[in-house]
Amino acid sequence: MAVGNKTLQDLLGPISKQMGHTAVAENVELPEWEHVPWRCTDGMNQQQLVDKFIEEAGKIGITIVRTPAADIAKAVAGIIQEGVPEAPASCTVVAANDERFAAAGLYDTVSGLGNVSELTVWDNTKGQANVDAAEKATYGITYAVGGIADTATIVQPSGPNCGRTTSLLPLVHIALVDAATIKPIMQDVMKDIEAQGGQLPSSICFISGPSATADIELVRVQGVHGPMYIYYVLVD
Amino acid sequence: MNVLYHNDVTLRERVAECLQDDFKHKAIETAQEVFYAKRGALVEEMGEGWQELRLRATEIRNHVTENLDYYVKLFAENAEANGYIMHYAPTDQDALADVIDIFEKHQAQTTVKSKSMMTEEVGLNEVLEEAGYTVVETDCAECILQKAESKPSHIVVPALHFDRDAICDIFTEKCGYEGTSVPEELTHFLRRYLRPEFLNADIGIRGCNFAVAATGSPTLITNEGNGRMVDSVPKVQIIFVGIDRIVPDLQSLDVMEALVPRSAVGSKMTAYFSVDSGPAHADEVDGPVEAHIILMDNGRSRILKTEFEPMFRCMRCGACLNICPVYRHITGHGYGSIYPGPMGVVMTPNLVGYDEIDTMVFACSLCGACSDHCPATIPLHDLIRAHRIEIVDEGKNHSNEVPVFKLLRKMWSDVGFYKFAMSAGGPMMRLFADSSKGALTVNSTWMPVVKGWTSTRDFDVLSKDRFRTWFKNHKPLAAETPVQENQGTEGGDA
Incomplete structure (x- = not known):
């Protein structure tokens, strides 16, 4: 038999046969799961969830900045002004195209900073130029759609106004996240996504901290291929 | 299939090579200890939730x-x-x-x-x-x-x-x-x-x-x-x-x-x-x-539909490697498979069959630590044992084993032979023992099978008397009154 170009039936046939099935079932219902694991976020109110989120973030090298919604521009500007050791004196920034950023005057504030030479706002009509800007950028700014208290995770989907590389290629990732969107565990986020229905984003990335490795003698090093630093701007 | 590598030598030779590599050894030991401690702290934090999570994943x-x-x-x-x-x-x-x-x-x-x-x-x-x-x-x-x-x-x-x-x-x-x-x-x-x-x-x-x-x-x-x-x-x-x-x-x-x-x-x-x-x-x-x-x-x-089906639960996390005492010593390269450690010992023969894997499924002490650690509760050590049974059933075990086990069967099914063998053990050993130590020592490594033990440690000679003989002739001393067990304790909670 020739190799390659097999059909789904070629793959399924031996599996069904081994299972003693004459045909693949039309429908299989999920059972009621017998085991319901206790989780440390059980019973927490929103305030406690936010506290947990902050506590967990502190354990994995994330810097948290809290701000009221009206002051997000100031909060982000503060991070960029303070800078990180590896940042050049004059740096570039890439940011998601988000109405909340525009409304808060974030684009103007950031591009007006003394140490920022250029700000690129994600524009899907400009194609690859966005990725090139992200590749050069020291800072990438995104607005996450949610957070997970248990693991200090943010939920970052890709889309026309915010690419996969906005939060990946820059040296520093600044992620805004609304405190009200912080859920106890990943299951709650998944439930919401399932409930929304429709076509899923092509990519949903759950981000928990800076890119890191311990491949050399188990010594933890921050900043491998993704951002070396990550800031969560927690918006109240 | 590219699962096996460095199979131009036997498993025994590969293991010997790995045992000599002190750095490799030390690195695996450190990794096991670091992962063990970090995992342990997180599992403890989750209390009973951890076990329930494992069972939910299993479901x-x-x-x-x-x-x-x-x-x-x-x-x-x-x-x-x-x-x-x-x-x-x-x-x-x-x-x-x-x-x-x-x-x-x-x-x-x-x-x-x-x-x-x-x-x-x-x-x-x-x-x-x-x-x-x-x-x-x-x-x-x-x-x-x-x-x-x-x-x-x-x-x-x-x-x-x-x-x-x-x-x-x-x-x-x-x-x-x-x-x-x-x-x-x-x-x-x-x-x-x-x-x-x-x-x-x-x-x-x-x-x-x-x-x-x-x-x-x-x-x-x-x-x-x-x-x-x-x-x-x-x-x-x-x-x-x-x-x-x-x-x-x-x-x-x-x-x-x-x-x-x-x-x-x-x-x-x-x-x-x-x-x-x-x-x-x-x-x-x-x-x-x-x-x-x-x-x-x-x-x-x-x-599917065999006793090895639980391997479909494997998440490739490596938890079984991180706890395995055999992996710790022979390291990942000893197994000669890209899937080493307990999960590898189960999975490798499932993928490639028994002919090419040498004695890999015997590179396990059946201690069961891997099964306790597995987040998907795969009974890894039971599956390793199942491989061994299957290998014997297929007649692919070592050729020396057959006469040895035949002899042992004869011994245990014949009272006269059994009594003779039991009483002959001590004197036989004494013939070859180092009399100053009363043990088979490193000098006895010329003996097949026995050398597996004596090349690294002494093997004390058996007593002249069988335990049964000793027991029959033994008279309790007056002072040796039976002690009541567990007196003053609340009993074991193990």
């Missing part, structure tokens, strides 16, 4: 396995609806042929890969390189292994067997590195060195930790971000998905993600967990324009 994975053909079909159809170009690979050869077709179609030259055990299993790198393509491994450890032309010694941290100086030398020689051997400097060099490779690669190749049937979504767990780079930058992407990676729905991912990083490296979560559902949409500017899924069986389905 979910069993449900999928019991309906595997349905879930494979569901995942395939939903992934296709998401826009993935599906390739079905009953065997490794099918997978390789399809990958080569994709490379030819795009006239690709270079590919960036994020760590994938499935691609190791099919020997993808070798095949692509032979066909003239440039393959760049981008996981820090995999990159080191590729440059050093070495094999993984652990499934999660595969380059444990190189120390910082060795890695520094490899980078200096192969990549033009000019820095010191400080891990931070080495890692940051890799960031600069590999960045252009990501940006210029024609095709990205990656694996898949869990495949969500309900939404047709492959997922990827990474810490370094190389997986995300492979997933975001090249315009064409190839995803290897095993038929044993499927979970029913998005909510199941929560249970898997709560278990895998904790079990693997003692972290609550990895830096990145990507859930992808198709190539980039038309209004997106990054992500793959064309995305292929290679859905592969390659021998996995053979264990």
